[in-house]
Amino acid sequence: MQSSRNALIIIYLNFICSTGFGQNERIADSLKSYYPSDDKSNFNLQLLYNVVINETNPDSILKYSEILIERSEAESNFKLTHDGYMQKGNALRLKGNLDQALNSFFVSIEYAKKINYIDGVGKLYISIADVYSESENHANASFYYAKGIQLLRNSEDSLSLAKALINAGDEYFNIGNLDSALIFTQESEKIFQNINSQIGQAYCFGNIGMVYAELGNDLHAEEYMNKAIQLLQNLGEYYPITVYLLHIADIYLKQGNNLIARNYALKSLKLAEQYGLKEQISDANLKLSEIYEFIGIPKKALQHYKDHIAYRDSVKNIETVQEMADLRTDYEVSQKQIEVDLLNQERKNQRIVNIAAAITSVLIFLLALGLYRRYKYIQETNRIIEIEKSRSENLLLNILPQETAQELKESGRVEAKKFESATVLFSDFKEFTKLASSVEPEQLVKSIDYYFKAFDEIIAKYGLEKIKTIGDAYMCAGGIPKESFTHPKNVIKAAKEMIDFVQRKLPIQDDLVHFEIRIGVHTGPVVAGIVGLKKWQYDIWGDTVNIASRMESMSEPGKVNLSETTYEGINDEFPCKYRGKIDVKNRGPLKMYFLS
Numbered sequence: 001m002q003s004s005r006n007a008l009i010i011i012y013l014n015f016i017c018s019t020g021f022g023q024n025e026r027i028a029d030s031l032k033s034y035y036p037s038d039d040k041s042n043f044n045l046q047l048l049y050n051v052v053i054n055e056t057n058p059d060s061i062l063k064y065s066e067i068l069i070e071r072s073e074a075e076s077n078f079k080l081t082h083d084g085y086m087q088k089g090n091a092l093r094l095k096g097n098l099d100q101a102l103n104s105f106f107v108s109i110e111y112a113k114k115i116n117y118i119d120g121v122g123k124l125y126i127s128i129a130d131v132y133s134e135s136e137n138h139a140n141a142s143f144y145y146a147k148g149i150q151l152l153r154n155s156e157d158s159l160s161l162a163k164a165l166i167n168a169g170d171e172y173f174n175i176g177n178l179d180s181a182l183i184f185t186q187e188s189e190k191i192f193q194n195i196n197s198q199i200g201q202a203y204c205f206g207n208i209g210m211v212y213a214e215l216g217n218d219l220h221a222e223e224y225m226n227k228a229i230q231l232l233q234n235l236g237e238y239y240p241i242t243v244y245l246l247h248i249a250d251i252y253l254k255q256g257n258n259l260i261a262r263n264y265a266l267k268s269l270k271l272a273e274q275y276g277l278k279e280q281i282s283d284a285n286l287k288l289s290e291i292y293e294f295i296g297i298p299k300k301a302l303q304h305y306k307d308h309i310a311y312r313d314s315v316k317n318i319e320t321v322q323e324m325a326d327l328r329t330d331y332e333v334s335q336k337q338i339e340v341d342l343l344n345q346e347r348k349n350q351r352i353v354n355i356a357a358a359i360t361s362v363l364i365f366l367l368a369l370g371l372y373r374r375y376k377y378i379q380e381t382n383r384i385i386e387i388e389k390s391r392s393e394n395l396l397l398n399i400l401p402q403e404t405a406q407e408l409k410e411s412g413r414v415e416a417k418k419f420e421s422a423t424v425l426f427s428d429f430k431e432f433t434k435l436a437s438s439v440e441p442e443q444l445v446k447s448i449d450y451y452f453k454a455f456d457e458i459i460a461k462y463g464l465e466k467i468k469t470i471g472d473a474y475m476c477a478g479g480i481p482k483e484s485f486t487h488p489k490n491v492i493k494a495a496k497e498m499i500d501f502v503q504r505k506l507p508i509q510d511d512l513v514h515f516e517i518r519i520g521v522h523t524g525p526v527v528a529g530i531v532g533l534k535k536w537q538y539d540i541w542g543d544t545v546n547i548a549s550r551m552e553s554m555s556e557p558g559k560v561n562l563s564e565t566t567y568e569g570i571n572d573e574f575p576c577k578y579r580g581k582i583d584v585k586n587r588g589p590l591k592m593y594f595l596s
Contacts, residue, residue, distance in 0.1 A: 045071055049080055052087045057531060061091035082111035082120055089127065098131050105131070119160070122151030126164040133171045141171050162191040162200055166207065173211060182211045202231035206244050218251045236441070242268045242280040246287050253291060262291045274445065282311035401465060401481045401538055416529035422479035423491040423523045423566060424544055425464075426552035427455075427498065429515035432472040439513055447513040448472060451502070458497045462490040467540060472515075473552075477540060480528050488523050488569030492595065495519050495560045503558060520551025522563040550584045551592070560595035567593045 048068050055061045069084035089104035105128050112120035125148030132141035145168040152161040169184035185207045192200030209224035225244040232241050245268035252261035269284035271277075285308035292301035429451075436444055452469060459466060459476045463484070467475040476494070478487030502517045524544035530536045547563060555561035567576055575596040581589035 045075065045077060045080055049083060052084070058091045058094040059531070061087055062095075065091060078111050078115050079117065082108050082115070082117065085111065086120075086124060086127070093127075093131060093134075098135055102128060102131055118151055119155045119157050122148050122155060122164075123157070123160050124148075125151065126160070126167065129171070130167055133167070133174070138171065138175050142168075142175075145171060158191050158195050159197070159200075162188045162195070162197070165191070166200075166204060169207060169211075173207070173214070178211055178214055182208065182215075185211065198231050199235055199237065202228045202235065202237070203240065205231065206240060209244065210247055213247060213251060218255065222248055222251055238271055238275045239277055239280065242272045242277060242284065245271070246283060249287055249291070253294070258291055258295050262288065262295070265291055278311050282308050285311065414530050416527050417481070418525065418527050419480050419483060420525050421483075421487070421523060422477050422526045422528075422540070422544065423488045423521060423569075424475070424477045424526065424540070424548035425491050425495060425519060425521050426473060426475055426548050427495075427517055427519045428471075428473045428552060429517055430557045432515065435513060435515070443511065444513060446511075447515075450512055451505075451515070454501055455498055458501070459494050461497075462494045464490060464494055465538070468537065477526070480526065480540065481538075488566050489573060491521055492560070492562075492566075492570050492574055495521060495595065499558060499560060516557035518552060518555040518557050519560045520548055520553065520555050521560060521566045522548035522551050523565040523569055547584075547587070547590075550587065550590075554582060554584065554592065556594075562593040562595060564591040564593075567591075
């Protein structure tokens with residue numbers, strides 16, 4: 001379970017980033033709209049800094065941080081130069097370029113010292129220690145954690161100190177210094193309590209519980225992890241809950257309470273499946289396989305192990321298929337070699353006396369029998385491989401469009417592609433946030449799932465591509481990944497069906513929460529592709545996406561709000577009502593139309 005704990009620390013760092021720097025892609029997109037070209041003389045330093053800290057794409061962070069560094073150095077604004085190198089290091093770390101990330105952090109330190117920014121030096125020491133910890137260079141990690149914590153203790157930045165302490169605790173946990181891990185994590189929890197950070201307390205409680213588990217203090221371990229789970233449930237943070245549930249299952253498994261251990265593992269699996277946490281689905285299935293093996297139910301143990309393998313390999317499908325193909329080729333070559341060797345051996349045996357020939361015949365018979373059995377085994381193995389290959393490919397196609405998945409399998413990467421014309425649809429539910437505070441989370445998620453499944457069927461009917469969902473927002477597009485001339489009309493047909501479906505369900509009294517919906521649509525150029533190394537997602541970028549989002553936010557319940565470009569592509573078939581020019585933030589007045 002060590003790998004699961006490290007995953008929790010990564011989540012915690014993201015929490016710190018989002019809290020400390022306020023990353024928001026929509027804000028970054030809006031700010032970037034001020035820059036009509038890459039002419040660096042157009043960039044205002046403060047606006048550029050806001051783009052860098054709100055951007056979430058590592059490649060974009062790298063691009064704009066380098067421009068920030070160049071411009072701020074030219075204007076001798078060394079505070080922003082320090083910030084630029086720090087953000088560049090963060091981007092390089094996200095991309096896995098750890099050596100280059102360290103170089104950027106050390107340069108950032110020099111600029112922080114130049115302006116006597118001691119707090120910045122302390123925080124950078126912690127970032128450097130985090131990189132060394134990730135590289136398993138424990139000596140350097142411990143050294144820089146100590147330097148960073150010493151500086152931050154003399155500052156007023158309690159949040160950065162708490163982050164440093166919990167990460168140092170994690171490092172001591174990894175090298176087996178459990179007493180120090182406990183002391184640092186407990187101090188971190190007290191700071192989070194003083195600054196009223198419940199999510200920080202939750203992670204501290206969970207980590208303290210895992211330290212106690214390693215120390216053999218099962219009672220305290222379960223107590224602290226349950227405290228973490230209770231806080232995380234209130235905060236809607238479900239990934240770490242799945243991990244802590246598996247740790248509690250380990251405690252009961254170690255005590256011999258297999259049934260209670262199974263119940264906690266099942267809770268972890270159910271929660272992971274509910275929120276689509278594939279890594280934790282894999283871990284929970286592996287733990288259930290282990291538990292059922294202890295209980296003595298091999299059939300269930302095998303099924304959970306197969307599920308563990310399927311989810312573990314879903315993203316690594318391409319490498320796995322290639323390795324299987326190589327194994328199969330090696331086997332066929334070895335079989336041919338065996339056949340040649342047998343033929344030569346038979347020719348030699350013809351010159352041997354009758355007794356030797358009889359003995360050889362017996363040996364050949366036994367060898368042939370063994371080869372036949374091996375042949376049958378290989379046949380069955382290949383059948384299982386084909387089944388697993390088909391399952392993995394289906395999982396991949398559920399994540400990516402068919403054309404993108406095929407390109408990924410053939411070349412190992414996907415080139416971003418520009419589409420000169422695509423139609424983007426955004427929808428969300430009226431007063432969703434208000435309802436979310438008064439409705440049980442399980443009922444709310446069940447309701448959202450019901451509507452989004454219906455939307456999936458509607459857009460599939462018209463050949464549209466689902467891009468993603470964010471909370472109660474649903475985003476899809478027409479004209480990608482295959483170009484078409486009818487995509488504006490196809491999107492409008494889908495939008496009408498979505499509106500009709502929601503309105504038909506609105507008066508129904510059942511165990512679901514029913515909403516009113518508003519939709520916005522815009523047509524224009526987009527860039528589509530996938531980014532990153534893990535958890536691939538087909539996505540689209542460009543100003544068209546931002547305008548489509550604005551169309552949705554300026555729409556009304558039960559209405560489809562269209563931009564001028566979409567209107568021009570559908571008005572010969574669908575009646576519309578002109579709304580006039582409406583002022584849009586950061587865009588100025590835009591013509592809008594309601595679909596009649």
